[in-house]
Amino acid sequence: MAILVDADTRVIGQGITGRQGTFHAEQSIAYGTRFVACVTPGKGGSRHLYLPVHDRVADAVEATGADASVVYVPPDRAADAMIEAIQAGVKLVVCLTEGVPVLDMLRVKRVLQGTSTTLVGPNTPGIITPGACRIGIMPGLIHRPGRIGIMSRSSTLTYEVAAQCTALGLGQSTVVGIGADPVHGIGFVECLERFIADDETDGIILIGEIGGVEEEAAAEFLRESRASKPVVGYIAGTTAPAGRRMGHAGAIIAGGRGSAQEKLEALRGAGVTVPDSLAEIARTMAEALRA
Amino acid sequence: MDIHEYQAKQLLRPYGLASPPGECAFTAEEAEAAARRIGGSRWVVKAQIRAGDRGRAGGVKMVASPADVREVAREMLGARLVTPQTGGEGEYVRRVYVEAVCRAASEHYLALGLDRAASRITLVGSDAGGTSIESVAGEHPERISQVAIDPIDGLNPADARRLAADIGLGGAHSAGAERLMIGLYDAFVSYDASLIEINPLALTADGELLALDAKMSIDDNAMFRHRDIEDLRERDEEGRFERVRHGFNYIALDGDIGCVVNGAGLAMATMDILRLQGGAPANFLDLPPAAGRDRMTAACRLVLENPRVKVLLVNIVGGGMTRCDVVAEAFASACRAAGRSVPIVARFEGVNRELARKVLRDTGVEAEPAESLGDAAMRAVRAASGGAR
Numbered sequence: 001m002a003i004l005v006d007a008d009t010r011v012i013g014q015g016i017t018g019r020q021g022t023f024h025a026e027q028s029i030a031y032g033t034r035f036v037a038c039v040t041p042g043k044g045g046s047r048h049l050y051l052p053v054h055d056r057v058a059d060a061v062e063a064t065g066a067d068a069s070v071v072y073v074p075p076d077r078a079a080d081a082m083i084e085a086i087q088a089g090v091k092l093v094v095c096l097t098e099g100v101p102v103l104d105m106l107r108v109k110r111v112l113q114g115t116s117t118t119l120v121g122p123n124t125p126g127i128i129t130p131g132a133c134r135i136g137i138m139p140g141l142i143h144r145p146g147r148i149g150i151m152s153r154s155s156t157l158t159y160e161v162a163a164q165c166t167a168l169g170l171g172q173s174t175v176v177g178i179g180a181d182p183v184h185g186i187g188f189v190e191c192l193e194r195f196i197a198d199d200e201t202d203g204i205i206l207i208g209e210i211g212g213v214e215e216e217a218a219a220e221f222l223r224e225s226r227a228s229k230p231v232v233g234y235i236a237g238t239t240a241p242a243g244r245r246m247g248h249a250g251a252i253i254a255g256g257r258g259s260a261q262e263k264l265e266a267l268r269g270a271g272v273t274v275p276d277s278l279a280e281i282a283r284t285m286a287e288a289l290r291a
Numbered sequence: 292m293d294i295h296e297y298q299a300k301q302l303l304r305p306y307g308l309a310s311p312p313g314e315c316a317f318t319a320e321e322a323e324a325a326a327r328r329i330g331g332s333r334w335v336v337k338a339q340i341r342a343g344d345r346g347r348a349g350g351v352k353m354v355a356s357p358a359d360v361r362e363v364a365r366e367m368l369g370a371r372l373v374t375p376q377t378g379g380e381g382e383y384v385r386r387v388y389v390e391a392v393c394r395a396a397s398e399h400y401l402a403l404g405l406d407r408a409a410s411r412i413t414l415v416g417s418d419a420g421g422t423s424i425e426s427v428a429g430e431h432p433e434r435i436s437q438v439a440i441d442p443i444d445g446l447n448p449a450d451a452r453r454l455a456a457d458i459g460l461g462g463a464h465s466a467g468a469e470r471l472m473i474g475l476y477d478a479f480v481s482y483d484a485s486l487i488e489i490n491p492l493a494l495t496a497d498g499e500l501l502a503l504d505a506k507m508s509i510d511d512n513a514m515f516r517h518r519d520i521e522d523l524r525e526r527d528e529e530g531r532f533e534r535v536r537h538g539f540n541y542i543a544l545d546g547d548i549g550c551v552v553n554g555a556g557l558a559m560a561t562m563d564i565l566r567l568q569g570g571a572p573a574n575f576l577d578l579p580p581a582a583g584r585d586r587m588t589a590a591c592r593l594v595l596e597n598p599r600v601k602v603l604l605v606n607i608v609g610g611g612m613t614r615c616d617v618v619a620e621a622f623a624s625a626c627r628a629a630g631r632s633v634p635i636v637a638r639f640e641g642v643n644r645e646l647a648r649k650v651l652r653d654t655g656v657e658a659e660p661a662e663s664l665g666d667a668a669m670r671a672v673r674a675a676s677g678g679a680r
Contacts, residue, residue, distance in 0.1 A: 020612070076515055101513035102405060103483055106442040109410035125611055139610040139641045154556020159608045160664060163640050167663075180555070182407045209556050212407050237559040239566045240575070241544065245376040246293045247343050247488040247506040249404035252428045252435060253413050277567055278560040279665030 002174040002201070003149065003194040004092055004118065007032070007132040010066045012057065012090070014039045014081045015073035017048045024072065024096075024137045025049060031134040036064040057081075057088040070126070070135050071095040078122060079104035086117045093185070094135045095122035105183040112185070119185025124177035125155040136177065138162070146171015148285060149195035151188060152207035153180050153214075157236060157278075161207055164282035170289075173201040182211075188218035196227045203230045203285050206272065210237035213257045219266035230288035233272040234281055235263045292509045293341035294523045297388040299507035302482065302520070307474030308489070310502040313390030315339065322364035325389040326357040333392040336363045338372050340382035343488075343506060348374040350384075353392060360389055393501055395493035399458050400424050401472070402488040403479045411439040412479060414446065414472060418459035420491030446476040460494065467500055482520070483513030541593050546571025548675050549600035549633075551591055551622060553578040553613050561606050564664065570672035573600045578613075584621045591625030595633075603635045604671040606664065609642030619647035623654035634674045635659065638667035 011033055016025040017040045026049060029035050037060040038048045044055030054060040057069065069090045073081040078097040085093045086108075100122045112119055120127055126136015131145035138155075142163040148170050152158040158177050165172060176191050178184060188206055195201045208215035215235060222231060238260040251258075267274050275284045297315045300308065314325035326334045334357075338350035345351050350372045352363045364387045373381035398420035406413040417435050419427045428435050436457035438450045448469055455461055455468035479487050486508040493501045514521065540555065544562075548570050552558040555577040562572045574597065578590055594600065605622060609615040619639070626632075637658035639647040651658050659674070661667035 075512060099512045101483055101516075102485060102510050103412075103442070103480060103513065106410055106412065110442050137611040142610075142641055152556075154554055155611055156552075156554025156557035156608045156613075157560060159610045159641050160557055160560070163608070164663070182405060183410050207556070209559060214408070217408070234560070236556045236563065239563045240559055241378060241542075245343070246341060246508050247376075247402065247404075247486055248425045248428075248490070249402035249415055249486055249488050251425055252402075252415055253404050253406050253437070254408075256425075256429060277564050277665065279564060279663060279668070 002129040002132070003191070003198050004120075004127055004174060004176065005068065005129050005133040005135060008034070009068050009092070009133045010034050010036045010064060011135060012037050012039055012060045012064070012066045012069040014057065014069055014071045014085065016070070017043055017053065018072070021072040022049065027140070028134045028136075031140045032131070033133050033135065036066050057084045057090065061088050061090060066090065068092040068094065068135060071097060073097060075099040075101065079108050082108045082119065083111050086111055086115055086119070090117060092118050092120070094120040094124070094126050096124060096126055096137060097121070098123045100181065102181070102183055105181065109183060120176065121179040121184055123181040123184070124179035125158055127174065127176045129174045130172050138175070138177070142166055143175065144171035146173065147200060147202040148172050148205060149191070149198070149201040149203070150175040150205045150207070151178055151191040153178055153209055154207065154236065155180070157207050160278065161205060161281050165285070168282045168286055170282055170286060173198060188214050189221045192218060192221055192227070196225065196229060201229065203232065203289050205281060205285060206231060206233040206267070208233065208235045208263060210235065210240060210260045210263070211258055213254055215263040216257050216266045219270040219272065222270040222272065230285070230291070231272045232281060232285045232288060233267045233274045234278055235260050235267070235274070236278070238264065292511055292514065292524055294507050294509065295339040295341060295386070296337065296505055297339060298523050299487070299505040300502060302507065303475065303478055303487070303502070303505060306478040307471050308502050308505070309500065310505070311391045311393045313388055315386055315388050316364060317386050319361045319365035319368060322387055322389050323357045323361035326360040329389065329391050331391045334360050335390050335392050336360055336367065337388045337390065338367045338384040339386045339388055340372050340377065340384060342374055342376035342382060344374040344376050345372065348372055350374065364389070393493055393495060393503065395491065395503070396496045397459060397494045398491035399460060399494065400490045401458070401475070401492045402486070402490070403475055403484070404486050406439060409439055412442070412476070414438040414440060414451070414454060414476070416454045416458040424490060440476065446473055448473065464494065464498060464500070467498070471500055482517060483510045484508060485510045540575070540577040541590065542575040543597065544572050544574055545599070546573045547599050547601040548671050549573045549594040549597060549603045550576055551578060551594055551603065551605045551607070552576060553607050553618065557606065557608060561604070561664070561668070564668045565604070565672060568668050568672045570668070570675055573597055578618065584617065587618060587621035588625045588628070591622045592629055595625055595629040595631065600633060602671050602675040603633055604667060605635065605637040605658070606667055607638070607647070608640045609644060614643045615639040615641065615647035616643040616650050619650035623651060623656045626656050636661055636667055636670045636674060638662070638664065
């Protein structure tokens with residue numbers, strides 16, 4: 001069933017009664033996503049996009065049995081919206097909002113601990129199982145149903161790689177934007193676990209970039225799991241000039257990890273094929289599948 | 292947002308961070324007058340830039356007379372200071388901080404930062420304060436102590452005291468160190484900081500804890516709830532001012548291929564692929580998605596008007612809030628306004644890519660179309676090296 005979402009996923013839209021939210025929710029509905037309700041505090045009882053609007057996520061879940069929620073709420077209220085969805089027991093929460101304060105995300109992650117909710121984002125284009133369910137803002141037309149799993153930190157790179165795959169005839173099982181913010185929900189490791197376990201995914205593409213240590217964690221996971229599916233990777237920013245830095249605490253906390261070179265070596269050391277050029281990602285995957 | 296040392300010291304004082312008497316000065320004469328007001332017989336003059344490792348780069352100097360304070364300040368002000376943390380261009384010094392010299396019995400390191408992997412604020416300390424704390428961390432990890440802080444509980448006093456003992460501030464100094472750490476954690480949370488770093492934290496012969504340097508960064512995403520410190524934002528440099536005003540990320544580089552790309556990841560990958568094919572990007576630009584046409588046009592003009600640029604590479608993947616045709620319109624009006632023409636390679640993918648090509652044709656912008664990222668990079672590199680178009 002691909003991962004995280006499929007044709008049966010029933011979605012609530014938090015904060016989709018605004019202009020931008022409406023635009024993207026309409027596109028998702030047109031794509032075939034099963035939206036079942038909206039949540040906008042103060043607008044409960046009305047209808048929007050032919051859907052019932054509730055004041056609270058818990059009410060919407062009770063009324064519709066929804067198992068996913070998309071959060072399209074401005075940055076100052078986004079954390080509260082995520083926490084509300086987690087506490088209402090929504091299985092999958094996808095937060096698209098860009099600009100959520102980091103300390104708010106620490107609070108969200110703390111609430112998430114020990115629950116059965118999976119959080120995607122924030123600051124993500126979302127998640128799509130082509131032909132079945134799109135929760136997010138990615139262009140539907142660059143995707144095709146298929147058997148490649150893609151996960152990425154950057155929105156436009158996700159689109160770039162999906163478009164490359166589609167052009168080569170490699171459809172996608174599920175594409176997950178894990179989000180570009182330093183603190184976010186689902187990471188590369190959790191995506192890998194799911195893609196490896198998914199019998200509709202034959203190959204996995206991991207698109208990372210400089211900063212943080214998630215690519216290193218993914219490499220470590222792959223080394224230990226000895227997954228038999230081919231994994232192709234890419235790290236953006238290998239030629240980025242060293243920018244201005246402020247202090248040393250970040251480097252100490254990261255334990256000296258996080259450079260592009262380190263990530264490349266970690267991935268290659270774990271058996272991931274990393275082409276030199278981003279333009280070769282899809283072709284590299286096609287070759288890996290033939291091998 | 293990174294702030295200056297003297298601003299950090301001011302913000303953190305109410306939270307219990309003491310520091311030697313000091314004043315900020317914008318001219319050499321102000322610096323001399325400040326030294327006289329501060330009094331004493333020795334002063335330190337510190338270039339105020341928002342990056343570390345100033346000492347080894349000549350940005351921190353000890354002097355023994357107000358006249359020398361003036362002379363040292365004169366040398367620093369208006370110069371560019373390049374340190375291992377500034378990047379190659381260095382930072383322009385607009386102000387200096389004049390401070391009384393304090394004699395430290397021992398120097399320690401204390402910082403709060405973000406542990407992304409653990410989703411926690413982490414308190415970091417060491418008994419080895421000074422400039423080379425990262426090499427201490429590499430070579431003597433046992434001299435670094437860390438405490439991960441639960442966002443709901445906050446910093447536990449017992450954890451603070453344990454860290455204090457680890458970094459040589461136990462016994463008689465324990466209570467003062469605990470108060471300071473809890474104060475700094477409060478400040479971190481109150482200001483939505485992403486970094487507070489006190490290095491060195493001096494323990495004086497009288498048992499007082501004094502910040503000899505302080506660094507502080509504030510989460511840009513949280514500035515909406517800190518309007519009161521908005522004016523600490525630096526606006527002295529042209530590029531930086533533009534970046535702040537338009538809200539996009541532009542960094543000048545030394546190559547000749549101007550890059551107009553949407554999304555930071557794709558912009559980095561475009562630079563990577565240009566270099567791989569032997570080209571040299573003239574800039575990094577992350578065109579903001581929902582920027583509105585004016586801001587996009589302003590961004591394109593920054594790229595176009597860079598005299599180094601010999602070729603322009605437009606690489607747009609439409610999706611989310613970005614439509615290719617909107618970017619094409621903004622780009623076309625930047626071309627009209629810039630009044631200079633260079634070869635253009637344009638690649639559009641995703642939402643409204645056909646429409647974008649039509650916009651360029653209709654507005655008379657001559658662009659060599661490219662079918663893919665690899666194709667676009669190859670064409671741009673070829674054009675830059677003077678090859679056949």
